[in-house]
Amino acid sequence: MFLVFQFISLCFGFARKHPDTLLVTHNLALFLKDKGQLADSLDLQKELLESCRQAFGQLDPHTLACMSSLGRILEELGRLDEAEHLQRDVVEVSKTSLGSNHPETLRFSNNLACLLHGRGRLIEARQLHAEVLKFRKEGLENKHLDSLVSANNLACLLQEQQLGIFFYEECVCFPPMC
Numbered sequence: 305m306f307l308v309f310q311f312i313s314l315c316f317g318f319a320r321k322h323p324d325t326l327l328v329t330h331n332l333a334l335f336l337k338d339k340g341q342l343a344d345s346l347d348l349q350k351e352l353l354e355s356c357r358q359a360f361g362q363l364d365p366h367t368l369a370c371m372s373s374l375g376r377i378l379e380e381l382g383r384l385d386e387a388e389h390l391q392r393d394v395v396e397v398s399k400t401s402l403g404s405n406h407p408e409t410l411r412f413s414n415n416l417a418c419l420l421h422g423r424g425r426l427i428e429a430r431q432l433h434a435e436v437l438k439f440r441k442e443g444l445e446n447k448h449l450d451s452l453v454s455a456n457n458l459a460c461l462l463q464e465q466q467l468g469i470f471f472y473e474e475c476v477c478f479p480p481m482c
Contacts, residue, residue, distance in 0.1 A: 323359075323366075325355075326352060326355060326356060326359065326366070329348060329351070329352045329355070330349075330352055330369075330370065330373070332348060333345045333348040333349045333352060333373065333377075334373070336348065337376075337377055337380065342377060342380055342381050345377050346374070346377050346378070346381065349370065349373055349374045349377055350374065352370050353367070353370040353371060353374055356370045362397065363397060363400075363401040365398075365402065365408050368394050368397060368398050368401075368402075368408065368412065369408070371390055371393065371394045372390075372391065372394045372411075372412050372415055374390060375387045375388075375390040375391040375394065375415065375419075376415065378390065379419055379422075384419070384423060387419060388416075388419055388420070388423070391412070391415055391416040391419055392416060394412045394415075394416075395409065395412050395413050395416050398412050404439065405439040405442065405443055407443070407450070410436050410439055410440055410450070410454075413432055413435065413436045414432075414433070414436050414453075414454065414457065416432060417429045417432035417433045417436065417457065418457065420432065421433075421457075421461055426461060426464065426465055429461055430458070430461050430462070430465070433454065433457050433458040433461055434458055436454050436457075437451070437454040437455055437458050440454050441454075
């Protein structure tokens with residue numbers, strides 16, 4: 305792991321804004337998150353976001369993806385208010401710059417819907433999941449993986465609302481794929 309950090313440091317020193325450096329940094333931040341090293345992942349993701357802003361600007365899909373990833377890390381750290389604020393910003397900017405039915409906007413909207421779902425804000429999450437599903441079905445086939453994920457997420461939320469409490473073991477759908 306030390307060698308990977310050395311490599312990233314060298315890349316940041318020589319080519320901080322190079323797309324390959326940013327991609328490697330993003331992958332490392334995700335790896336650290338998956339390994340449960342959330343504090344290290346958060347620090348690296350913050351650095352990456354600043355580099356993306358400098359390299360691509362605030363409205364670029366790469367920058368928005370970095371912001372969304374940072375929101376996911378904040379969510380895992382339990383910093384839900386910060387995560388929600390960041391995810392809302394990502395969706396708003398993405399809708400303005402890319403359009404409401406752009407695949408990245410839909411991915412960011414799904415992330416926000418899942419966060420809201422996890423916070424128990426089911427009505428708002430339901431509206432957002434339904435919107436994502438509608439746009440994905442219009443732009444993709446019904447059997448496309450992204451459409452199926454959206455349908456699954458909405459179905460799980462609807463089942464949770466109907467039951468009043470949600471048990472994944474009793475769910476006929478897969479757990480929400482957020």
